Structures are given as structure tokens and as C-alpha cells.
Amino acid sequence: MFKIGNCTDCTTCGSCQQTPNVDTPTLFCMNCQPSDAPCITICKNNAFYIFGGAITLDYSKCNGCLDCVDVCPLGIIEIQ
Template sequence: MFNIGNCTDCTTCGSCQQTPNVDTPTLFCMNCQPSEAPCIKVCENDAFTVLGGAITLDYSKCNRCLDCIDVCPIGIIKIQ
């Protein structure tokens, strides 16, 4: 079971993954079931999509409202 208190952003546990990139970090999260994911439900711009069971974020669609950060149960979403 994933515990956010133990998260060091190492990207090796397989529960979620935050991969830094110089210009646009990508999100590849498998913590929530896509049908129940709060980030998908709260996003008014449809910036989140499901790719092979993982939730991904298209930063080009993101308006930086930060609502998804507020509802993420594991705090993995980072928007610059």
C-alpha cells in the first residue's frame, strides 16, 4: 500500500511516478482508479487522460488553476 509519508519522489515504487523534464514534467500516476480519480473529476479543461490504466496530465491543456493539487489524495501532482 502506498503511503505518501514515505514518498521520496524516487519514482521506483510503481504506485506513481513523477518524472522531471527541463520544460514539461510528465505525470504518470496509478494510485486512483481512473473512474474515481478526483483530479480527472475536478479538471474543467480535460487536461487529464488515461493511458494504459495510468492517469496522465497534458500540461498544454492545463490552465494552472491548481484544483487538482487540492484534491489529489497522495499529493503527486506538481504544476509549475
């Protein structure tokens, strides 16, 4: 999920977007290369996956440790 204060609706970085028309917005980030993405590297539960070239978070696998939040270079990951 995006931190509203950091999301620019793709007008600045153009790398991230929220999935429209869903109850729970999912992370859909294209800022980092998947092979170098710190969120994927640090996640011990493999909660991040690649979908259509974007890094996506499977909240059902997330244990809420917040490690990914700390390493995200854009600061857009929010775990609730």
C-alpha cells in the same frame, strides 16, 4: 510533474512514476481508479487522460487553476 519531496521513486506506494528520459516529466499515476480519480473529476479543461491504465496530465490543456493539486490524495501533482 512530481513534487520531489513526496515522490518515493515507487519504493513506497508503487503507484506513481516519472517518465524517464524526457525534458518535462509527466504525471503517470496509477494510485486512483480513473473512474474515481479526483483530479480527473475536478479538472474543467479535461487536461487529464488515461494512458496505458495510468492517469496522465496534458500540460497543454492545463490552465494552472491548481484544483487538481488540492484534491490529489498523494500530493504529487505540481503545476509550474
